[in-house]
Amino acid sequence: MIHVHDLRKLYDDYLAVDGVSFSLHPGQICGLVGPNGAGKTTTMRCLAGLIRATAGSIEIAGGRICDSSTQRDSIALKRQLAYVPDDPPLFDDLTVQQHLDFIGRIYGVTDHLAKANSLLSQFDLQNKRDAGATTLSRGMRQKLAVACAYLYDPSVLLLDEPLTGLDPPGIRTLLQSIRDRAASGATIIISSHLLAMIEDVCTHLLVMQNGKAKYFGESADLRSQFPEAATLEAAYFAATSDHSSYAPLPGLSAIDPLNSHHQVTSQSTGVYS
Numbered sequence: 481m482i483h484v485h486d487l488r489k490l491y492d493d494y495l496a497v498d499g500v501s502f503s504l505h506p507g508q509i510c511g512l513v514g515p516n517g518a519g520k521t522t523t524m525r526c527l528a529g530l531i532r533a534t535a536g537s538i539e540i541a542g543g544r545i546c547d548s549s550t551q552r553d554s555i556a557l558k559r560q561l562a563y564v565p566d567d568p569p570l571f572d573d574l575t576v577q578q579h580l581d582f583i584g585r586i587y588g589v590t591d592h593l594a595k596a597n598s599l600l601s602q603f604d605l606q607n608k609r610d611a612g613a614t615t616l617s618r619g620m621r622q623k624l625a626v627a628c629a630y631l632y633d634p635s636v637l638l639l640d641e642p643l644t645g646l647d648p649p650g651i652r653t654l655l656q657s658i659r660d661r662a663a664s665g666a667t668i669i670i671s672s673h674l675l676a677m678i679e680d681v682c683t684h685l686l687v688m689q690n691g692k693a694k695y696f697g698e699s700a701d702l703r704s705q706f707p708e709a710a711t712l713e714a715a716y717f718a719a720t721s722d723h724s725s726y727a728p729l730p731g732l733s734a735i736d737p738l739n740s741h742h743q744v745t746s747q748s749t750g751v752y753s
């Protein structure tokens with residue numbers, strides 16, 4: 481569902497993402513973690529097609545998210561993914577209900593009103609139905625953005641710091657909804673600094689540092705590499721410590737999905753402008 485091979489992103493002469501590769505399949509939930517400036521948002525934005533990768537390939541739902549040969553992004557492909565940034569850009573002039581109506585219409589969601597009602601109820605936004613976006617709290621904005629993303633049932637969800645600003649019931653609802661979406665076949669990447677919060681929900685982890693993938697694999701395997709680490713947070717500190725005895729294999733990690741699950745062919749490796 482998501483295959484990323486040797487992704488690189490240069491901002492001028494600064495290499496923000498440096499040769500990141502990983503693959504995820506339907507039903508998998510990947511926690512994207514790493515220190516500030518590690519390259520998490522840049523990676524997400526490349527996957528979402530919002531910024532052009534400098535090199536490497538990104539395949540989502542069987543198609544390339546960007547194709548350097550045509551310089552065109554596939555609209556059909558983008559219908560299959562949703563990216564929710566950490567500070568969701570809502571429309572100032574629209575109410576909560578109007579956001580959902582708008583998304584429902586442009587994505588051609590059948591029965592979008594009923595779905596919108598259900599999402600408003602799920603995220604406890606019913607009493608804000610007629611509120612303008614500018615009057616919403618930080619957490620409400622986050623919930624509305626997630627509801628808009630869920631409305632068209634994308635098969636790939638990219639959630640950048642989605643827990644920021646949510647209250648404890650909101651966090652619980654969101655994490656359960658992520659589990660439910662994955663159980664229905666979605667592939668989900670969730671970036672977060674709240675390791676204890678995402679620990680139970682993630683099947684996989686991508687640990688980034690200085691633009692590189694320090695680890696990619698099943699969550700349980702990261703813990704098993706650091707048996708002395710009682711929590712995911714402790715394993716994270718061990719994996720990102722300069723003194724860590726953990727040495728990532730060339731190009732990737734001990735659990736290399738490109739070798740164990742899906743071989744990316746040289747044909748699928750493109751270089752973007």
Ligand SMILES: Nc1ncnc2c1ncn2[C@@H]1O[C@H](COP(=O)(O)OP(=O)(O)OP(=O)(O)O)[C@@H](O)[C@H]1O
Pocket residue numbers: 491494496514515516517518519520521522523
């Ligand atoms: N538009 C840009 N132009 C130049 N440099 C950028 C730009 N966007 C990000 N960077 C740099 O790229 C690096 C990675 O940034 P990115 O936002 O991807 O990190 P992050 O892992 O998401 O960090 P955080 O956890 O703080 O959100 C940082 O050094 C940042 O300063």
